[in-house]
Amino acid sequence: MHVRHSSHLTAVVFFSLFWLSLPAFAEEIRLLVRTSPRDSVEVAGYDSAGVRYICVSDLATALRFASAVNDTVQKFEFRVSAQRIKFSRNNPFLVVTDVPSNASSVYQLSQSVILRERKYYAPLFAFVSFFDRMWAGGVSLDSITHTLSLGSFEDAPEFDITGVSIERKSNGYLLIVHALRKFGEVEAWLKPDGWLFVTIANAKADTFALSRTRLFGAVRSLLTFQSPTSVQLTFKVSPDVAQAEVIHEPESHDLLIALRTLSPPEKEAIEKKRQQAIQENLEKERSRWKLDVIVIDAGHGGKDPGALGVAKTKEKDITLGVALKLGKLLEKNLKGVKVVYTRKTDTFVELYRRAQIANEAGGKLFVSIHCNSLERKPSRARGFEIYLLRPGKTEEAIDIAERENSVIQLEEGYEQRYQKLTEENFILVTMAQSAYVKYSEHFAEIAAETMEKHSTLRNSGVKQAGFYVLVGASMPNVLVESGYISNRAEEKFLKSSAGQTKIAEALFKGIKQYKEIYEKALSEGSKQ
Ligand SMILES: [Zn+2]
Numbered sequence: 001m002h003v004r005h006s007s008h009l010t011a012v013v014f015f016s017l018f019w020l021s022l023p024a025f026a027e028e029i030r031l032l033v034r035t036s037p038r039d040s041v042e043v044a045g046y047d048s049a050g051v052r053y054i055c056v057s058d059l060a061t062a063l064r065f066a067s068a069v070n071d072t073v074q075k076f077e078f079r080v081s082a083q084r085i086k087f088s089r090n091n092p093f094l095v096v097t098d099v100p101s102n103a104s105s106v107y108q109l110s111q112s113v114i115l116r117e118r119k120y121y122a123p124l125f126a127f128v129s130f131f132d133r134m135w136a137g138g139v140s141l142d143s144i145t146h147t148l149s150l151g152s153f154e155d156a157p158e159f160d161i162t163g164v165s166i167e168r169k170s171n172g173y174l175l176i177v178h179a180l181r182k183f184g185e186v187e188a189w190l191k192p193d194g195w196l197f198v199t200i201a202n203a204k205a206d207t208f209a210l211s212r213t214r215l216f217g218a219v220r221s222l223l224t225f226q227s228p229t230s231v232q233l234t235f236k237v238s239p240d241v242a243q244a245e246v247i248h249e250p251e252s253h254d255l256l257i258a259l260r261t262l263s264p265p266e267k268e269a270i271e272k273k274r275q276q277a278i279q280e281n282l283e284k285e286r287s288r289w290k291l292d293v294i295v296i297d298a299g300h301g302g303k304d305p306g307a308l309g310v311a312k313t314k315e316k317d318i319t320l321g322v323a324l325k326l327g328k329l330l331e332k333n334l335k336g337v338k339v340v341y342t343r344k345t346d347t348f349v350e351l352y353r354r355a356q357i358a359n360e361a362g363g364k365l366f367v368s369i370h371c372n373s374l375e376r377k378p379s380r381a382r383g384f385e386i387y388l389l390r391p392g393k394t395e396e397a398i399d400i401a402e403r404e405n406s407v408i409q410l411e412e413g414y415e416q417r418y419q420k421l422t423e424e425n426f427i428l429v430t431m432a433q434s435a436y437v438k439y440s441e442h443f444a445e446i447a448a449e450t451m452e453k454h455s456t457l458r459n460s461g462v463k464q465a466g467f468y469v470l471v472g473a474s475m476p477n478v479l480v481e482s483g484y485i486s487n488r489a490e491e492k493f494l495k496s497s498a499g500q501t502k503i504a505e506a507l508f509k510g511i512k513q514y515k516e517i518y519e520k521a522l523s524e525g526s527k528q
Contacts, residue, residue, distance in 0.1 A: 031124075033062055034149040043148075045124065051111055052146075053121040054128075056087060063150075069118070076113075076120040080134050082212070087122060089115040094122075094130065098211050105211075105223070136208065161205035161231055164213045164222060171263070172241065173218055177233065177255040179203070188257050190244040196235040198257060205231040218261060240267060289522055291515045294330055295340045295363035297469065298323035299370035302348025304407045307373030309485030309495070315371045318494045320346065322369050322482060325504035334512065350411045352418070355472030365443065365514070366477035367507065368469050370404060371494055373486040382487045383458030384451050384503075386444045387479040389433065389471065390464035400481065401465035408468060418468055432474075439476035439518070446517070447478065447510035454506035457483050457490070480507065 027047040031054055034040040041062040044055040060067040060078035067078035074089035079099070086095040094107040110126040125141070128148065132139040137151030160180045167174045177198065185201040210224045210233070218238040225232040237244075240262045247256040262270070299319040300306035306315025320343070327339045340361040342354040349357075358366045374381055385400075392398035408414040433440075444462045452459035470477045482503050485491040493499035 029146070032145070032147045033059065034147055035063065040147075044119070045146075046121070048114075052124040053114060054124045054148075055119050056122050056127065057119040071118075074115055081136075081208075083134060083208075085134070087113045087120050089113055089120070096134075101212055103211065103221075133207070159204050159206035159209075161200060161203050161210070163206065163209045164233065166214070166216060166219050168217055169258070172261040173259040175219070175235070175257040175259065177257070179253045179255055182253050183255060186246050186255050188244045188246045190237070190241065194237050194239055194241070196237050196241070196244050196259075198233040198235070198255075199230055200233075200255065201230045203231040205233075218259060242266070286522065289364075291364045291518055292336060293338045293340060293361050293363045294511065295342065295358035295361060295366045295475075296323045296327050297342040297354050297358070297366065297368040299368060299404070299469075300407065301343050301346055304348055304410050306407075307371060307403065307485055309373070309491040310378045310488050311491060313485055313491050313495045315373070315485060316346065318371050318482075318485070318500065319369045321497070321500040322503050322507075325500055326367075326369075326507050329504055329508040330511065333508070334515065337515075348410070351405075351408055351468045352472060354469050359472065359474050363473070363475045365511065366470070366473045366475050367511070368467070368477070368479040370479060370481050372400065372481040372484045373403070374484065377486045378488045379484070379486050382484050382490050383460035384455065384483055385460045385481040386448050386451070386462050387467060387481065388440055388444055388462065388464045389467060389477065392465035393463070397463050397465040401467050404479075405466075405468045433477075436474075436476040440478055442517075443476055443510070443514045444478045446514045447480070447507060450510035450513065451480075451503070451506045454509055455482070455502050456493075457503070
């Protein structure tokens with residue numbers, strides 16, 4: 001905007017105030033619009049809360065612009081040469097549409113447009129600086145007299161960038177920026193996301209003419225920014241434009257920018273690479289979930305014997321026996337599956353360490369093997385149970401978890417290591433395991449079935465309680481209480497190699513079945 005003091009305009013200052021029946025903060029004013037040194041018209045305005053507004057409805061009438069009001073959506077528009085300018089009530093954005101090309105842009109005013117008595121008002125200063133860009137001859141505002149002067153078209157500034165045309169070439173496109181003089185500094189920068197910036201120093205562009213550039217082919221849009229020192233042309237080009245290069249043509253003033261598009265083989269190669277990457281990612285994802293590492297945890301060990309049976313059988317020996325037998329079955333029968341043991345000998349392993357071993361090995365299933373026992377021995381309770389990590393529901397389940405958890409007292413500094421499994425901590429723990437809960441449940445159901453069918457033990461069902469050994473496992477996990485050693489008959493069975501083999505076989509069948517179902521679902525899921 002060129003704000004000129006109107007010394008050369010021998011204007012009569014026309015600036016009168018009217019008090020009307022309006023809210024106290026609004027002050028009616030009259031603005032003078034000078035259309036030529038001889039002619040001027042009055043336009044309503046008003047001051048409100050320190051902001052001066054101009055009535056654009058009056059302005060359109062005074063300047064004989066084609067205009068229209070839409071009361072339903074509260075919009076007003078007028079047309080200046082080929083541009084349509086739309087005002088919306090309570091909205092600071094003007095929508096400017098180039099009528100021939102139907103291309104729109106948005107201009108933000110400093111304040112929202114106001115509707116008063118069916119007339120639209122825009123903040124004066126912001127509007128003038130907008131209007132200055134629209135009006136070829138420029139617009140100036142005398143900030144003392146508040147006289148708006150419209151420059152004649154003869155006063156229009158001289159442009160040296162007058163337009164852009166696009167030509168198709170065999171290997172791309174040629175952008176021709178028409179210039180009226182020779183420019184030295186031109187930069188073209190193509191960003192990988194398809195924006196091409198062309199900056200021309202010390203230039204003045206006919207933005208109106210540029211807004212009407214006929215776009216086609218790889219060139220999808222053009223925005224022109226005129227700054228005091230340079231012009232920036234921003235093109236959006238299609239993704240197959242691989243390169244933009246400024247060509248120096250000594251014969252002509254025009255600026256030439258060659259856009260090289262990808263050749264069909266190049267495009268094909270890129271597409272092939274993309275497909276390959278997708279495939280590789282899918283494969284990676286699939287193998288990440290593949291059930292290829294199974295962690296078997298033999299409960300207790302070393303200085304921790306676990307529960308003692310009626311005939312003093314130690315739980316730790318039974319769990320190790322079953323674990324080793326189960327591991328052997330898995331290694332022998334499930335190809336491509338790695339079996340990881342938290343212990344293979346009679347050694348003491350801290351509870352937290354067991355889940356850690358499983359996580360470090362990238363386990364996809366964690367099975368902790370234990371035996372049940374009651375305080376009162378001998379007793380008649382019998383059968384196996386499969387536990388999921390959840391707050392204990394029954395007193396019996398809570399007791400069992402407490403007994404299994406009590407081993408932490410053999411560990412040094414256990415108070416700091418294990419958080420009490422309060423209701424609140426359970427929420428955190430189950431949240432951490434939420435991705436695996438569904439799978440843990442699914443495996444528990446399958447294992448309970450195969451255990452019932454093949455172990456000869458009674459199925460006491462899938463239960464839930466807070467076992468520390470499961471807390472840190474970042475994979476589906478269950479704890480198997482395989483029979484009661486406080487029961488004479490079951491102790492004998494669990495102690496025997498034949499009994500341990502039966503349990504191992506039953507668990508093996510469960511794991512095998514789970515793996516098949518799981519991997520089938522996985523491959524079906526990844527085909528989508
Ligand atoms: Zn145990």
